[in-house]
Amino acid sequence: MPSLPPARPRILYVTDLAYQARGRRYCDEDIDLTSRLRADFDLALCHPLDAAGLMDAFDAVVVRNSGPVLGYQTEYDAFRERATDAGTRVYNQLSGRADMAGKQYLLDLSAVGFPVIPTVDRIEDLHRLPRADRYVVKPKLGADSIGLQIVPADRLPALADGSVLVQPCVDFSYEVSFYFVDHDFQYALYAPDTGQRWRLETYEPTAADLEFAQRFVDWNTIDHGIQRVDACRAPDGELLLVELEDLNPYLSLEVLDDTRRDAFVAALKASLRRFVGA
Known part of the structure; x- marks a missing residue:
């Protein structure tokens, strides 16, 4: 009786193909990359909101261009907790x-x-930063430049409350x-x-x-x-x-040129x- 071919690893590839990023087309990158990965893995794509319910059927979960988790923080936290409790392989590792x-x-x-870049989060620590005409202020839980502001020094006392990062505008x-x-x-x-x-x-x-x-x-x-x-x-x-x-x-x-892209894949x-x- 002929032997069965070895089973190929099953990968759940998490991506938001509809996410609109400034200056980038996330969907194109993931369409191309998954087409290349299919040569070596059995692969299915899913939206990040569906990952927790599907991941048990796969050998690993690959989180790629899933967009900022700020829009679904509760669901993302639940995914992390479930994956950790179940010992699910998540790539990148959590x-x-x-x-x-x-x-x-x-x-x-x-x-x-x-x-x-020199960074503080409270007004009493501003002396640790180099003096600048403008400062970058961004949320500690920010992503993809969401909530980022560039402000003059006189606005910092009202902003540097521990929930944001303050950096000189380099x-x-x-x-x-x-x-x-x-x-x-x-x-x-x-x-x-x-x-x-x-x-x-x-x-x-x-x-x-x-x-x-x-x-x-x-x-x-x-x-x-x-x-x-x-x-x-x-x-x-x-x-x-x-x-x-x-x-x-x-x-x-x-x-990338073809040589570098192939080497990365x-x-x-x-x-x-x-x-x-x-």
């Missing part, structure tokens, strides 16, 4: 302590001397993002025009750049998943962390196979 857990990490990292040269699968660097992209955050080009990082980005990925508590280290080049040439996206980072795969497939033990 142990992340960067954007996955809010923006508190920017305060924590700033306080211990990591190269982060006159940076450009923003650059470093993309990792597990702890391994994959590629980097940057926005040479500071007024167009999502008009990206390939960036060739130096050894010092990679050391900077790797430090944050190694600090985080995710062994299986995709992370994006967003940084800005300060006027003195130093890179400063803007955010460490460890929940569902948009990957800008459409910017191969790394992602290998990571997922390790994650499910296949």
